Each structure stands twice: as structure tokens, then as C-alpha cells.
Amino acid sequence: MRAFDAGWGGAVWKTLGNPVVNLSSRYAAVNHGKKRIMGMSNIELISDRGLSTNLKEMHEVKKNYPDHAVLASIMADEKEEWQQLIRRVEDTGADGIELNFSCPHGMCERGLGSAIGQEPVIAEEITRWVKQSTSLPVVVKFTPNVADICEQGRAAVAGGAEGVALINTVKSIIGVDLDDFIPFPKLRNGSTNGGYSGPALKPIALHMVASLGRQDWFSLPMSGIGGINNWRDAAEFIALGCTTVQVCTAVMHHGFAIVEEMISGLTSYLNEKKMNSVSELCGKALGCYKNWGELDMNYKVVAEIDAETCTGCGKCYTACYDGAYQAISLSGKSGESGKVLPTILTDKCKGCNLCSLVCPVNSISMVDVSPTEKIESWQDVLERGGYAIEDGISS
Numbered sequence: 001m002r003a004f005d006a007g008w009g010g011a012v013w014k015t016l017g018n019p020v021v022n023l024s025s026r027y028a029a030v031n032h033g034k035k036r037i038m039g040m041s042n043i044e045l046i047s048d049r050g051l052s053t054n055l056k057e058m059h060e061v062k063k064n065y066p067d068h069a070v071l072a073s074i075m076a077d078e079k080e081e082w083q084q085l086i087r088r089v090e091d092t093g094a095d096g097i098e099l100n101f102s103c104p105h106g107m108c109e110r111g112l113g114s115a116i117g118q119e120p121v122i123a124e125e126i127t128r129w130v131k132q133s134t135s136l137p138v139v140v141k142f143t144p145n146v147a148d149i150c151e152q153g154r155a156a157v158a159g160g161a162e163g164v165a166l167i168n169t170v171k172s173i174i175g176v177d178l179d180d181f182i183p184f185p186k187l188r189n190g191s192t193n194g195g196y197s198g199p200a201l202k203p204i205a206l207h208m209v210a211s212l213g214r215q216d217w218f219s220l221p222m223s224g225i226g227g228i229n230n231w232r233d234a235a236e237f238i239a240l241g242c243t244t245v246q247v248c249t250a251v252m253h254h255g256f257a258i259v260e261e262m263i264s265g266l267t268s269y270l271n272e273k274k275m276n277s278v279s280e281l282c283g284k285a286l287g288c289y290k291n292w293g294e295l296d297m298n299y300k301v302v303a304e305i306d307a308e309t310c311t312g313c314g315k316c317y318t319a320c321y322d323g324a325y326q327a328i329s330l331s332g333k334s335g336e337s338g339k340v341l342p343t344i345l346t347d348k349c350k351g352c353n354l355c356s357l358v359c360p361v362n363s364i365s366m367v368d369v370s371p372t373e374k375i376e377s378w379q380d381v382l383e384r385g386g387y388a389i390e391d392g393i394s395s
């Protein structure tokens with residue numbers, strides 16, 4: 001209820017199912033420099049609060065906030081268990097059901113959670129049972145711990161789901177204490193794999209959303225989740241086809257109030273882009289996500305260093321020299337301040353971006369030096385039997 005007061009439009013309730021015990025401790029994180037929680041790993045199971053308590057509270061929330069969406073996430077074993085759980089959830093007035101086929105720790109050892117998502121035939125069958133047992137909308141939540149997320153998409157469509165949510169956490173061991181050799185989070189003398197969430201997860205989640213969203217056969221609404229921290233993250237998920245987004249770790253880290261920035265930021269962005277609603281943003285980036293072979297091989301960029309702002313730290317030089325194409329020289333060219341400025345050797349620069357990525361003061365931009373005339377296509381290259389590089393021909 002506090003979340004709704006803060007401005008959130010809906011909530012997916014912590015997964016309900018058969019009683020479990022949760023252990024202590026249960027979270028661990030990796031930081032990035034001074035920034036806390038780049039990624040977090042948790043070994044928490046489903047809700048360890050009594051089912052009746054959860055259902056009573058869900059009812060209360062719906063009674064007090066009838067216009068906010070509340071979805072019950074559920075997880076069960078046998079068909080009858082799923083059906084019983086659904087009946088009890090329906091009595092709360094919840095707006096929909098999310099099927100947890102995706103928890104990658106603890107529950108999957110019991111054949112539940114991601115163990116189901118990884119078996120699309122079973123996922124489809126359970127989705128069908130659930131659909132046969134309820135008139136509530138059903139959303140299936142996907143595990144990223146698979147080779148191809150689309151298999152779960154096919155199962156959700158075939159099973160009759162009304163929507164999908166992706167992604168749950170990635171199986172992880174976040175680190176090891178090198179004194180006592182216990183991985184984190186520590187439980188006296190051992191640990192287990194957890195599920196990785198938070199900002200580090202976003203690129204994986206975006207890719208999975210896009211992989212599914214671009215499929216011709218897939219048209220169910222997608223609820224995007226994984227590393228969303230701010231309005232930009234949310235907008236990116238929407239641009240790749242999500243109609244809603246969910247946030248977990250960022251709320252655990254910063255509190256419910258982050259939604260204010262998400263609402264104001266997204267609103268300003270939509271205004272700036274002259275879009276009337278988020279639905280106009282939905283899917284806008286999907287057409288730009290292509291296969292590698294469809295990319296423009298006549299596009300060419302090279303790095304350009306802004307001598308004014310460059311501090312001469314040499315990071316770009318080292319990165320390029322040791323990690324890329326030796327296309328930056330530090331040949332003693334000094335600016336007015338006496339600092340040694342790096343120079344791009346444009347004939348050697350492959351336009352890889354590495355120097356601009358490592359530059360701590362954003363002094364390097366990539367400039368378009370594409371030939372005005374289209375030189376060739378991949379078909380030309382293949383017909384010719386290879387791709388010409390300076391030193392010869394590589395096939």
C-alpha cells in the first residue's frame with residue numbers, strides 16, 4: 001500500500017506456494033568502485049509468511065486500492081495444488097496470476113521454479129492447467145537460465161497465457177571469501193548458488209526481451225524486469241516492446257520513492273519526443289535490432305580526441321595499445337598546458353569504441369567517416385570469397 005501511495009501502478013506479490021523456510025543470511029552483492037550493488041545475489045525462496053496471511057493482506061490491498069493492479073505470483077507442484085492455490089488467490093480479488101517458472105535457486109532443486117521454465121513442454125502443460133482453472137489473466141515469468149528464451153515464449157503462447165514477464169534472476173555465485181573459502185552469502189560454513197539481479201542484469205534482460213519481441217509469431221504483452229533503476233532503463237525496455245515494467249532490486253536498494261523520478265523522467269521524455277503515451281514508445285527500437293549479417297558494412301567511424309578536455313591521462317593509449325589496435329600514439333605531442341596528448345592514427349583506427357569507453361572525461365567521440373558511395377554488401381564479399389583487410393585476404 002505504501003508503494004501505491006508512492007505512485008506505483010501495480011505490484012506482483014512475492015511468490016506464494018507451499019510453506020518454506022528461508023535462511024539467514026540470504027543476500028550478497030558486488031559493488032562497482034564506490035557504487036554499491038552493481039549486482040545482487042539472493043538465495044531467498046518463495047514467501048515464508050503463511051499463505052493465509054498473504055492472501056488476507058492481498059485482499060486488503062485490493063479493497064483499499066481497487067484501481068491498482070495486483071498480480072499473485074504462484075508456484076506449486078501437482079495439478080491439484082496449482083488449482084487449489086488459484087481458487088484461494090481468486091477469492092482475494094487479485095487482478096491476475098503470475099506463474100513462477102523461473103526461480104533459479106532452492107526451488108529448482110525441488111523441480112519447481114526455473115526447473116519448469118527450462119522444460120517448455122512442462123511449462124506449456126502447467127500453463128494450460130492453470131488457464132483451465134481460472135478466468136483471471138495469466139502471466140508466465142521466464143527464467144534467463146536457458147539458451148533460447150523463445151522456447152518459453154512458445155510454451156506460454158501454446159499454453160494460453162495472456163502475457164509474459166521476463167526475466168527472473170541469473171544463476172550466480174557472487175564471490176568467495178578467500179580466507180575461509182566460503183562463497184557469499186555465507187551461511188556459517190557454506191553457501192549455495194543464488195539468483196543475480198540489479199543493474200548488472202539489465203543488458204541480459206534487454207536482450208531476452210528483444211529476442212522474443214522481434215519474433216513474428218509472438219504478440220503477447222511483455223512485462224520487462226531486470227536491472228531497471230530509473231526512467232531511462234524503463235524506457236529502454238518499453239522501446240524494445242514491453243508494455244509494462246517491474247522493479248525489484250532497485251526498490252530494495254533505494255526505496256519506493258524512485259518511482260517519482262521514473263514518472264517525471266518518462267513524462268518529460270515523452271513530451272520532448274512529442275509522444276502522447278508510452279504506447280507510442282512501445283517497440284520503437286525493435287526494428288533496429290538486426291541480425292549481424294544485416295548490419296551496414298559500409299559504415300565507418302574513427303575516434304576523435306577533444307584536445308581541450310583531454311587530460312592526457314593515457315588510459316585510451318594503454319587500452320588501444322594493449323587491448324585493441326595500436327591506433328593511438330603518445331608521440332610527445334603536447335598541448336598548451338604541456339600535457340602529453342594522445343593522437344589517433346586514423347589509418348589504423350578500426351572504430352571499435354574502446355578508447356571512448358575507457359576515457360574518464362568523455363573526451364573521445366567517434367566520428368562518421370563512411371564513404372559516400374556504398375562500396376559493397378555481404379553478398380559481394382561472399383561472392384568474392386573473403387573480406388579484404390590490409391594484410392591480405394581472410395575468408
Ligand SMILES: Cc1cc2nc3c(=O)[nH]c(=O)nc-3n(C[C@H](O)[C@H](O)[C@H](O)COP(=O)(O)O)c2cc1C
Nearest residue numbers: 014015042100167168197198225226227247248249
Ligand atoms: C530478494 C529477491 C527475492 C525475489 N523473489 C522472487 C519471487 O518470489 N518470485 C519471483 O518471481 N521473482 C523473485 N525475484 C526476482 C525478481 O522479481 C526479478 O525478476 C529479478 O530480481 C530481476 O529484477 P531486478 O533486477 O529489478 O531485481 C526476487 C528477487 C530478489 C532480489
